[in-house]
Amino acid sequence: MSLNGLRIWYCENMFLFLWSIIPTNWNESTKSYHLNLRNRSVSVDLTMKKTLKNIWNLYYDGFKNMTWGRPLWLLIFLKVIILFLVLRMFFFKPVLSGKNEAEKIEYVGEQLSRTINNNQ
């Protein structure tokens, strides 16, 4: 599977998961919900619906009744803030960001050539 294929697979499955929680087109004859996803018909039957509810409850109750895990989640939250809102935004700007494909090729080509010229 290509990288792009993986991205589509990820998005589709996340979409399916989120969409499945919300009641959509109910089909009385098949006793299932139907939705169209990238031209593919996907049905979500009652058993699936119940499973998804159980999954929701697992996470909801788990977080609600957490004891020693609370400070760890706080730590993770703090770390993510520091990583993405401080380090990533203020200190780690990718050198090639803001350039289109052709500009990136030109820039790196120049950089590698410049190193050669410095060496020679």
Added chain:
Amino acid sequence: MDEMTLVDWSRLQFALTAGYHWIFVPLTLGLAVIMATMETLYVVKRDEFWKQTAKFWMKLFGINFAVGIATGIILEFEFGTNWSNYSWFVGDIFGAPLAIEGIFAFFMEATFFAIMYFGWNKVSKKTHLVATWLTGIGAAISAVWILVANSWMQHPVGMEFNPDTVRHEMVDFWALVLNPVAISKFFHSVFSGWMTGAIFVIGLSSWYLLKKRETRFALASIRVAAVVGVVGTVALMASGDSSGIHVAKYQPMKLAAAEGLQDGGPQAPFSIVPGVEVPGMLSMLATHDFNGYVPGINDMLNGYTDAEGNVHLSAEQKMERGKTALKAFNDYRALRDTDPVKAEQARKVLDENVEYFGYGYIDSPQELVPNVDLVYWAFRVMVGLGSFLLLLMVVVLWAEWKKKLEGMTWLQWVALLSIPLVYLAGQAGWIVAEVGRQPWVIEGLLPVKAAVSSVSVAAVQTTFWLFVAIFTLFLVIEIRIMINAIKQGPKISNK
């Protein structure tokens, strides 16, 4: 000189971040197997004691995981900022495994972690057990992709260089995944995790024995951990042997540096410490033949012919061909829009010499030699501590088998004090792997000095010290949370 300083700071920062990340990874890999084994005993024996034992180690696993999580992301920031030439040059070869790792890790961790921690009273025992094992397997699968990416840098396969895009393009995904270096590196890393987990559990359990509390829990934990540890360490040695063969084949300079071998040949000796050698042993380890040819540093710099009659170019010859490749690369870029015929000729020259591309950046043959002292001693620290820890686990297992461990206070102290040693061994292993391959970021294709971005030294220094402060803070927080959890203990009856 400024450029060198920039390279040094960028490398130092990367080493700091990777070294910090590796504090958490091996414990995750090893503790996962130990706690899953304990939970298996709970399901098989239907004994609540094993459930409580597994739950305690899961708690420490969670603390370690929470502090370690996302520390690897900083490495990706550094790729984009400090190593932008490298990041572009490697293309999707590096990006694809890391993207797969990110997606898989997210799905596996979000799913099975939740069941493992939140699902005790919500799913059946067997489902929970499967989730616990899959948590460990998921962590190992994450390691696969990281190590595939790393191994490609050590032994680049399955790609072609495209001068139009100035990057390597993947032509054979399976060659990348089944890279022999990646396979041995994966098993070596995962089994080093088993050893780390085992020593961690044995050491902490020994602390409970020294404190004369939670005795049944401590002895049971030691039994499981020692078995996992001994099995893991024997497998670690086997994968290390396989890794040694690959290093000898694909990165002979790293092997020569790790042995301090200036002049090689057949029946090459293995150095235990300077001045103490075992004749022929290095040839045996590197080629599985006492008469096998192992080149030394001088052989590689001056050129040599191996036992099969293959002629290996000298450093000067490789540098010459590298300069030819780089000139052809420049000519191709300059001429492709104005003179297609000459551009095509330049492309042909580039293709003929592309395997020496990186040597074009090398100014003197001595640049091709890594820091011999550091690699030599790091290798001895790794192997020496690994051997000591294996012996420790065997002795602990024997003492527990003979029901003598509870009375052997000295052994409990040794086990407790050995916890930092297993981390030291792991870090030393990565020093051998990463310092040993210098000056290359991609073996033979790109040296670190060409891979580094044109950013200011001050910017890299600032983030380096920022990391030192942040990492120290998080490590102190982790250790404090973990010590509190350990002091609290599993609170299991000794009956």
